[in-house]
Amino acid sequence: MSTNVAKKNTMKYIHAAIMIMLMLCGGFLPAFGQITPLGMKVFGVFLGLLYGWIFVGILWPSVLGFFTLSLTGVTSPLMAFVSGFTNPTVTMVIMSYVFAYCLGQIGVNEAIAYWAMSKKIFVNRPWLFATALVLVTCLMGMLGGSFAAIFLMWGVTKTIAEKNGMEKGNLLVSMTYALILFGGFSGGQMVPFFGGVIMYGGFLTAATGVVVEGLQFLVIGELYTILSMIAVILIIKFVFRPDASKFCLSEEMRAEYAKYKLNSKQKVGLGLLVVYFLALLLPSVFHGAFWTMLSTWGMVGMTILYLVIFSIWKDENGNDMCSMDECFQKGVAWGPILLFMVTIPLANAMESEEVGIMATVNEFCTPIFSSMGTTAMLIAVVIIIGILTQFLHNVVMAALFTPVLAPIFISMGGNPITFFFVLYAALCCSFGTPAASMQAGLLFGHEDVPTKHGYILGWAYYFATVVIVIAMIPLCDILFAGLV
Secondary structure (H helix, E strand, O other): OOHHHHHHHHHHHHHHHHHHHHHHHHHHOOOOOOOOHHHHHHHHHHHHHHHHHHHOOOHHHHHHHHHHHHHOOOOOHHHHHHHHHOOHHHHHHHHHHHHHHHHHHHOHHHHHHHHHHOOHHHEOOHHHHHHHHHHHHHHHHHOOOHHHHHHHHHHHHHHHHHHOOOOOOOHHHHHHHHHHHHHHHHHHHOOOOOHHHHHHHHHHHHHHOOOOOOHHHHHHHHHHHHHHHHHHHHHHHHHHOOOOOOOOEOHHHHHHHHOOOOOHHHHHHHHHHHHHHHHHHHHHOOOOHHHHHHHHHHHHHHHHHHHHHHHHOEOOOOOEOOOHHHHHHHOOOHHHHHHHHHHHHHHHHHOOOOOOHHHHHHHHHHHHHHOOOHHHHHHHHHHHHHHHOOOOOHHHHHHHHHHHHHHHHHHOOOOHHHHHHHHHHHHHOOOOOOOOOHHHHHHHOOOOOOHHHHHHHHHHHHHHHHHHHHHHHHHHHHHOOOOO
16 A cells, blocks of 8 residues: 555544544533533434545545434434335435436437537537537436536546646636536536425425426526626636737637437437426416326326336337336436535434524624524525535535525515525635535546636626625516515
């Protein structure tokens, strides 16, 4: 074993030991505020999980959290796991992962990307071409193919850079990689029936009973996505002024993309994808027995139908057009799902009156925020939460602050959907440091993106989000007025 590996292993053991110590020793810490001795035990588990997610990993600290939470006496390992796994939001998140993997198998994302890159308007126009790569990725993310779209468009970007002899570390290329990542996730995260809104909105629903849904949220979310991507591009272009002359789509490359022909599977996949979206969006607009039925089916029902159609349909070799086995075995990212699952029994424990944690947080936050107007509170949320989530995991931030801040905002007469959008946008722009989110690791771990560029682009995204979200608050109040 090399010295470097030994040092890394030693640090891993130290971080794991600190995490476990925090989980087990919370009860020995002095209580404060309204937190009871039982509450300090629960708080210790929370601190341990938070430390583990930042320094150890996502999956096994989350699994351990089910057990250590049971040691506090508030639940058992079985019931903690059951309360997380049987939550309806978890099922919808799992199905959204499965659906995204299915789209990749069918080739829907590839078809959209090749079609866009075959347009003559992008030839020898580097900034327009980079913008197109990003916005096409946003579109594919909105259609459910975030991961597949990101890696596909990263491949296109790498090919363009290599064919034009661009060295690694060019800021324009780094920007394109980063915004493909940002836009691919944001495009999908703003769809109200996909995993992001379902997961984060679940905290709002649990705290207030308000459900995030409707065409209006999709419109606002995708508008924010497009504006924030363009804002970062403008920041890089006019503030940092990288050399863009070599980042060009040549006529030869455009012609090569134009040769791409859709197969029957992709054509049907695209057609059914349109039906899928309409079936999930239109019941919020129209009323009647048919639309009620579609609303009842929801995302889970429509995903099942989509999967079954391509499982029944066989290719020339007798294989399923879409392997449902692979969709469930390879498409589901269990790390973030287990992280979300363990926050459910943990949040239940933290909200218990006999624990006193939420009462203490409310005691601290209520005087601060209740003295503000609703607009001032929203501005404070997007700035402060946006900064905090660059250093603390965004799902953890959502689980901690949504149950506290949402009731305060509603009691002030504010629209809860506007509050959720502002908080959610602040949480989703979490790319400023490697610890901000799991997605941030993809940026800082990319071999062609220098670490310095990762910080520049991640914080540029945060500042763009703050400005755009604040500007969109009046529009949110207008469009969301009929949703609650």
